[in-house]
Amino acid sequence: MSAKPGKILVDNLWFNNPVLIQVLGICSTLAVTNNVRNTLVMTVGVSLATAFSSWTLSLMKDLIPRKVRMIVQVLVISFYVIIIDILLRAYLPDASRQLGPYVGLIITNCIIMGRAEAFAAANKPLVSFWDGLTSGIGYMAVLVAIALVRELLGFGSVLGFRIMPDGFVPWTIMITAPSAFFLVAMVMWLARNLQARREAAAKAAKASPKPAAGPSPAKA
């Protein structure tokens, strides 16, 4: 099995997006997306943790006994997450303080374990790294989109810069977790609908092949 990097990218960003299609990592989607900056830090952390742990586990895959496979996966994942936590504490103390326990909770993000188990266990290191990174970016794309809406409507700002006019009354519900539920649902509905429509169109095209592409009757 060897997938092409381009196909992996498209799959992880769209056709097999970890949040929209696989419905993984939802807990953090609800928790951190009320603020774009924290979302960015968190999702960059998830992307790096997924990429590096997939890479490491793929390097080690021929050495890992089946019996302790999951234990080793968790060990490697927590190693990278703790490294990220240490780096944040040392170089971005403010972000680290605001994110608090969420950085540590990256360990339990199902996307990382999912990619380690589903992809890295059967693929070469570099392509596993790429798969992990693009999965993280797929996760990031959805979360940042949701965070943009939530911060704009909940605080009237984006990345801390005030966007809305002074008279704007913030929607408190956008700051609280329930708003993430319905925003995620709306984005999922949109994505799945678009994909289903495309699939249907592709099927229809197959069933009744269009006349061979050739010089069509000239149109002036």
Added chain:
Amino acid sequence: MKKKFDRENIVYVVVFSFVVCAVFVAGLAAANEATAPKVRANREFASQAAVLDALGIAYSDPAEAASLYASAVRPIEGAVPRAYVAERPDGLHYAVEVTGAGLWGAITIVAAAGESLERLDGIQVLAQNETPGLGGRIDEPWFKEQFRGERVAGGRVRISAGAEAGGSGANDPEDGLVDGVSGATRTSQAMEQIIAAAIARLAEVAGGGK
């Protein structure tokens, strides 16, 4: 014929697990050790900056904060939890660190006031684990700025529940009443308690207690 390497052999499993754990834990220990001075410096800056903020002393960068702190603020020896005294143009001002129970975990704040304890100089939040976006908003400037120069009435500053709507806060410093965070009533109540405890502690420290 070469015997296939047996990955499921119990000895191998044990040795492998042991070695892998040792290697990764050693990596973590090294990373922790390497960044420890930086983390300590960050923490020190955070605590000094919080004291300066609470006292209402403005600074623009860490270096300036460190020198201002060194020249203006003196920790009170033997005070537990930590307390500080600063000589300001209008007399002695005190700052105290107080920890109290929030909704989810402990909240640690620094509060400062002049010797007479008539008004708070300000407060700063050192550590909190409240709900981000709700209780966590006690760490936002609009909330903390409400306490700047707020009158202390009967040993406390009251926090009204769910009063804030636009993230602006109450601005009458005379009424001893500030806006709570809407949607975070329990955290707001906890802050009222903690600030009352801080005012009691300020009185103790200003009276020469440790």
